Amino acid sequence: MRFLSLLIVFFTATMLQASPERWRHEWPETDFNRTSVTNWAEILSGGPPKDGIPAIDDPQFLHARDETRIGPTEPVITVAIGGQKPRAYPIRYLMWHEIVNDRVGGIPVAVTYCPLCNSAVTFDRRTRAGVLTFGVSGKLRHSDMVMYDRQTQSWWQQAVGEAIVGKLTGTQLKMLPSWMESWQQFTARNPDGLVMAEPAYNRDYGRNPYRGYDSSRRPFLYSGELPPHGIHPLERVVRVGDRAWPLTRLSQAGEISEAGVRISWVAGQASALDAGQIGKGRDVGSIRVRDGRGRDVVHDVMFAFAFHAFWPDGQWMLGR
Known part of the structure; x- marks a missing residue:
């Protein structure tokens, strides 16, 4: 009987770890009944809590010629949209913030970087639910960042740009062309380009x-x-x-x-x-x-x- 009791306790604990119950207190506005996740054990805490890695909203920019902190071989994510001056988002900042909510030529974008997957993807933030802004959930799935939107508190898989938990489950973000290159390569091609300024955080x-x-x-x-x-x-x-x-x-x-x-x-x-x-x-x-x-x-x-x-x-x- 004692062995059976221990087995029941172990099974219950295992099921709890492989269910959304452990997240509900932290995410009271997230609809966990709507999800494409079939195995909750795939979702793990990466360490920091919700917004423990703070996303950047409305970043400031400098002219590329005025930037002096970035080394020539340091990687940046380049975004060039429809006649607008190309913008460089340095990985030295995204390493610590992972998401930048910005607007380029009137298009709301999310520039994202997941260090654990080396995945750098830029999304159009317009959806059927309106324009979304994104934050870092602190959760990982297959070692990839799980983002969340502040409007519906749905969870999104960064690598694929799809909502996997919550009201918007199944919604797909449009990916926009962007690429990683060195700061020197960006400035050589775009001497009049723009670069994201250093955020006002102690990092x-x-x-x-x-x-x-x-x-x-x-x-x-x-x-x-x-x-x-x-x-x-x-x-x-x-x-x-x-x-x-x-x-x-x-x-x-x-x-x-x-x-x-x-x-x-x-x-x-x-x-x-x-x-x-x-x-x-x-x-x-x-x-x-x-x-x-x-x-x-x-x-x-x-x-x-x-x-x-x-x-x-x-x-x-x-x-x-």
Whole structure:
């Protein structure tokens, strides 16, 4: 009987951990009855609470020529929309804030970066429920950031841009073309461009709190399947739709034209997740993805394990 009682206690505790009950007190306005999540054990606390990583709203900008803090090889996310001056969002800031709610040429955007997946995606914040603003939930799923919107308190998977819990479950955000490149590459092409100014927070901007992460054997807080074909889980891949090109292949080729896109690689961008100081990270190069007419294509440069987690039936473009 004692063994049976212990078994019941263990089973109950396990079920509680694999249910939304543990989150309800923190998220009283979130509708947990509406969800696409089938296994609640996939959602874990990343450590910080809700808004413990503060998103940036209405950022300030400088002219690129006036910025002196950013090292030449430091990565930035470049957003260029419809005739507006290109904007650079430095990873030195997104490393600590992960989401920037901004407007570019009248379009409300969310520029996002998840360090644990190296996923940098820009979204249009307009939805059927209106214009949303996003914050960091403090939760992870497959080691990827779970965002939330402040209007409905729904939860969103950053890597795919889809609501997974709450009123807006199933809603898909539109992804906008953006890309990561070095600060030097951005300024050489856009001497009159704009760059996000340093936020007014007490953070050690420029430091990488995940030192050596992209050389680790396994991802942090991830228990899913590892990538096939012997691909290292923390190898960078270029994701376009449900296809992934290993960065090692692209860096060797320089340029590849396949599946309707042309992907080019150039040296000069530091890994944000290598050295203690972002600007001193090893060179992983920069990627641009364009279609047959030379237009920028939505893509992401993410870790292989994250691609496999969210696109388990995706196509690996190995060139074999």
